[in-house]
Amino acid sequence: MIENPKSALVKKVAALARKKERVAHGRFLVEGPQAVREALLHRPDLLETIYATTGTEGWQAEIDRLASEREVWVERVTPEVLAGMAETVTPQGVLAVSKTWELSLEDALSDAKLVAILHEVRDPGNAGTVLRAADAAGADAVIFAGNSIDPFHPKVVRSTTGSLFHLPVAVTGSLEAATAAVRAAGITSLAADVRGASLLEARTEGVLRGRIAWIFGNEAKGLSEADRALADRSLKLPIYGAAESLNLATAASVLLYETAFAQRDPAD
Incomplete structure (x- = not known):
């Protein structure tokens, strides 16, 4: 049982809430x-280590x-220690330290039929929700x-509610590199933009029946003209009511599902 919330280990785990530390150590928090x-x-x-409190919560027996079964070490800690490690204000009794990964665009896109590209998306809740919807x-x-x-x-990881571990996730420094890789893979890129076609x-x-990569832009600014020019086409989601717009995560969810429906249409 780890009991000291001021120990070096607690500080080392808590530091993974900062990008600098995640990059330096190749580790991140799963809360x-x-x-x-x-x-x-x-x-x-x-997974490197799981840190969990003791108690009678329903999840504990399953996680143990x-x-x-998967030979992942579980370390018991006090609630105070877990609170010192976690990024959340009210942690749920368990967190893990996981290795990060680097995945090439080519490997991520291999045999892909439906892809989501997030460009300049800054809000962690939006990013995690889009990943979960994808x-x-x-x-x-x-x-x-x-x-x-x-x-x-940490907030992106939490927003995905585990989806981060379900599908390939890659990072690239530019939209140009992403669209070039998409094109090389034989995938059509579609920019989601209010100035697009119907x-x-x-x-x-x-x-939408073919292999599609949707490009979703920044929450406030959307996609620039140069960004849209990198896509094969720009399309807009119609709004039938009086709402000025849809937020990023909602629009992305609709477009991804619309494409999934088209790709699975039994008439085809």
Whole structure:
């Protein structure tokens, strides 16, 4: 049992909330029973150590069993120690330290049929929600491009509720590199933009039935003219009511599912 919340170990784990430390050590925080469970189920090879309090919570027996089966070490800690390690104000009793990874665009896009590209997306909640929606819609990869937030940011990881461990996630420094890799893989890139052509017309034309990579821009600024020029086409999601717009995560969820429906249309 680790009991000292001021120990060097606690400080070392807590420091992973900062990008500088994540990059330096190649590690990141996975907080909460759902995210830890999904990591154990899908990528136990990445997990270094699990830190958990003792108690009667329903998740504890399952996480202990999964960790034992997958040979991941569980360290017992006091609630005070866990609070000192966690990025959240009210941690849920368990967190893990996981290795980060580097995945090439070519490997991420290999055989991909549906891809989400996040360009200059800065809000961790939005980024995590889009990644989760991409996972739910059956996407094959998510790419973080440009100055988008780090996918290993604690708030991004929590927002994905485990989806981070379900599908390939790659990072690239520019949208140009992402779209070039998409084009080389034979995938059509579609920019989601209010100045684009009609989504309904594109759907009628059968555009969404092919291999598609959606490009989603910054929450406030969207995509620039230069960004849109990198895509094969720009399409807009229609708004039928009085709302001025949809937020990034909502629009992305609709477009990803719309594409997933088209790709799975039994009429084809």
